[in-house]
Amino acid sequence: MTEQRSAPEPDPPAPPAAPGTSRPGGRTARTRAAVRDAVLTGLVEHGYPGLTVEYVAEHSGIHKTTLYRRWGNLEGLLVDALDLAGEDSWAPPDTGSLEGDLRALARTTAASFEDPAAAAAPTAFIAAAFQSKCAAEALNAFYAERFARCEAIVARAVSRRELDRRTDAAALVRAVVAPLFFGLFITREPVDGALADRSADAALAAARAGSFNSPASSA
Known part of the structure; x- marks a missing residue:
């Protein structure tokens, strides 16, 4: 007689992922x-x-x-x-110099708002942050994570002896993009590559002067 074999039991279903948990595919x-x-x-x-x-x-x-x-x-x-x-693979630019990195970062930021269709969603989310505390906290966390990724820019600049090791990466990046966001959302002025370069250059000069050095590390 042919031996009867029972079918293997199926694997138990995976537990549902909590909101905010990344699961590939x-x-x-x-x-x-x-x-x-x-x-x-x-x-x-x-x-x-x-x-x-x-x-x-x-x-x-x-x-x-x-x-x-x-x-x-x-x-x-x-x-x-x-x-x-925020679970994307975005990485800050690596051009080989601090000036190049900051200019590329500023130009990328400006370019991301050039296309009205592409800019509509982030603009709407920023607007929602003014009306919802939870949205504001989520937006803050999103940019905090972006600033953390930009620490690589400062680390490379320090290794090339272009910056003081005490430079606060988040403060530097804020200074780069602040004029762009001011034009985009406050004065509603055109934001272009020329403004992006000026913003990067001004932030670079301030960083070289030590304006973004961490006070906690200045002793």
């Missing part, structure tokens, strides 16, 4: 991406006051009960949308 990643896209589209079309869980459900194809269960509420959706945006 798979249905969970696709769900998060669809929800993120719906949140950003809603912010662009209606702004934060007009964004609803129902809108996200309709445009993501995810039932609203699932949205409430996994993200809690609208602000949970906002936070995770920006958290997911």
Whole structure:
């Protein structure tokens, strides 16, 4: 007689990922991406006051009960949308000199807002941060993580003896991009490559003068 073999038991299902947890590929990643896209589209079309869980459900194809269960509420959706945006592979420029790195960083920042379609989502999220504490905290965390990545610029400059090792990378990067964001969101002036270069050059001069040296390390 032929020996009967039982079918192997299937592996237990993986536990659901908590909001903000990165998981490469798979249905969970696709769900998060669809929800993120719906949140950003809603912010662009209606702004934060007009964004609803129902809108996200309709445009993501995810039932609203699932949205409430996994993200809690609208602000949970906002936070995770920006958290997911921060899980990219962006790295600061590496041109071989501090001047080149800062100019490239400034030009990249300016260029990211040149295309109105591409700029719509980040602009809407910044606007939402003025109306939602959770969105503001998420935006702060997003840029804090970006500044942390830019520590590589300062580390390379220190190794080339272009900067004091006490230079605060976050303060330097803020100085580079601040004039650009002022023009974009305060005075609503055109932001171009020339302004980007001036912003980078001014920040570079201040850094060389020690303006961004950490006070805690100055002793």
